[in-house]
Amino acid sequence: MTKVAILGCGGRMGRNLLQAALEHEKVELVGGYVRQSSSLNGVDAGELCGLGLKGCPVTSELNDLVAADVFIDFTSIESTKAHVKWCNDNNKAIVIGTTGFSDNEVSELQQLGKDIPVVLAPNTSVGVNLLFKLLEITSKAIGNDSDIEIFEAHHRFKKDAPSGTAMKMGQVIADTLNRDLNKVAVYGREGITEERAKDTIGFATVRAGDIIGEHTAFFADLGERLEITHKATSRMTFALGAMRAAAWLKNAPIGFFDMQDVLGLK
Numbered sequence: 001m002t003k004v005a006i007l008g009c010g011g012r013m014g015r016n017l018l019q020a021a022l023e024h025e026k027v028e029l030v031g032g033y034v035r036q037s038s039s040l041n042g043v044d045a046g047e048l049c050g051l052g053l054k055g056c057p058v059t060s061e062l063n064d065l066v067a068a069d070v071f072i073d074f075t076s077i078e079s080t081k082a083h084v085k086w087c088n089d090n091n092k093a094i095v096i097g098t099t100g101f102s103d104n105e106v107s108e109l110q111q112l113g114k115d116i117p118v119v120l121a122p123n124t125s126v127g128v129n130l131l132f133k134l135l136e137i138t139s140k141a142i143g144n145d146s147d148i149e150i151f152e153a154h155h156r157f158k159k160d161a162p163s164g165t166a167m168k169m170g171q172v173i174a175d176t177l178n179r180d181l182n183k184v185a186v187y188g189r190e191g192i193t194e195e196r197a198k199d200t201i202g203f204a205t206v207r208a209g210d211i212i213g214e215h216t217a218f219f220a221d222l223g224e225r226l227e228i229t230h231k232a233t234s235r236m237t238f239a240l241g242a243m244r245a246a247a248w249l250k251n252a253p254i255g256f257f258d259m260q261d262v263l264g265l266k
C-alpha cells in the first residue's frame, strides 16, 4: 500500500484525486490539504468527494499529513513550489500535475526537490502518454515533410495556455526532429501572416464551457494529413494515472521522472 495525501483537495482535480485514492486498491488516503482560509478545513475527505464519511481528515496543516509516503499536487505554480520545498524538507515523494511552469520554474522545482523522488507530468492519463510515443514515431516517419500544428481545447476555468500537454507534445516533436521549440513555435496567428514558414510548429487554443481536455497533432502535407487526437471525457482518467505514479514513486530513487518512466514507455 502507498499512503498518499492530496494537496489542493477542494479543486476540480483535487476532488477526483480524493475519490481515486479512497477507491484504489494499491493506495491508502492519509488526508487532504487545503489553504488556511478554506471553508473545507476540517471536513471529511470522503464527504468532500461524494463517497460519504470515511474518517479521513481535510486539514490546512501539512504536518498533519506526515504519515503519507507520497504527496499529490494539482494546484497552482506558486503553491506547487512551496509544496515541493516542504516535501524535500520532510523527505516525502511528490507527484506534480500542475501545469504552466516556464523552463526557469522547472529548474527551480528541480532545485527545490533535489533530494526526493518526483514525478512531474503535465498529463497523467495513459492515453496521452501513448500519444507522446505516437508523436515520436510519426515525427520520425513524416515530420520533416509535414506542416505540424497542435490544437488543444479546455474548459473556461483553465488558467494557462497552451496547455502543459500541448507544450509537451511540441517538445516531443521538436526533440525528435532536432528543432529548438523556443525558435520554431508559433502561438496563434492574426492578420497578414504570409505563407507558413517551413519547420515551424503551430499552437492553437480553445477555451470553452466544460471541455475536460482535447489535444490533436496535425501532420499535414499536400494531398493528405494525419491527425492524432486524444479526448479526455472524465478527470478520473488523470486521477487514476496520478495514483499509478504515486504507487510507482514509493520505490523510486531520488530524481525527477515523468509518466513515460511510470508507464515503462522509455
Ligand SMILES: NC(=O)C1=CN([C@@H]2O[C@H](COP(=O)(O)OP(=O)(O)OC[C@H]3O[C@@H](n4cnc5c(N)ncnc54)[C@H](OP(=O)(O)O)[C@@H]3O)[C@@H](O)[C@H]2O)C=CC1
Residues within 6 Å of the ligand: 007, 008, 009, 010, 011, 012, 013, 014, 033, 034, 035, 038, 074, 075, 076, 078, 079, 096, 097, 098, 099, 100, 121, 122, 123, 124, 125, 160, 164, 238
Ligand atoms: N497533469 C494532469 O494530468 C492534469 C493537470 N491539471 C492541472 O492541475 C492544476 C489544477 O487544475 P484544476 O483542478 O482544474 O484547478 P482548480 O482551480 O479547480 O484547483 C486548484 C486547487 O489548488 C488549490 N490551491 C491553490 N493554491 C493553493 C495553496 N497555496 N494552498 C493550498 N491549496 C491551493 C486551490 O484552492 P483554492 O480554491 O482555495 O484557491 C484549488 O482547490 C492546473 O495547473 C491544471 O492545468 C489538471 C488536470 C489534469
Ligand SMILES: O=C(O)C1=N[C@H](C(=O)O)C[C@H](O)C1
Residues within 6 Å of the ligand: 099, 122, 123, 154, 158, 159, 162, 163, 164, 165, 166, 212, 213, 214
Ligand atoms: O487544466 C486542465 O483541466 C488540464 N490541464 C492539463 C494540461 O494543461 O495539459 C491536462 C489536461 O488536459 C487537463
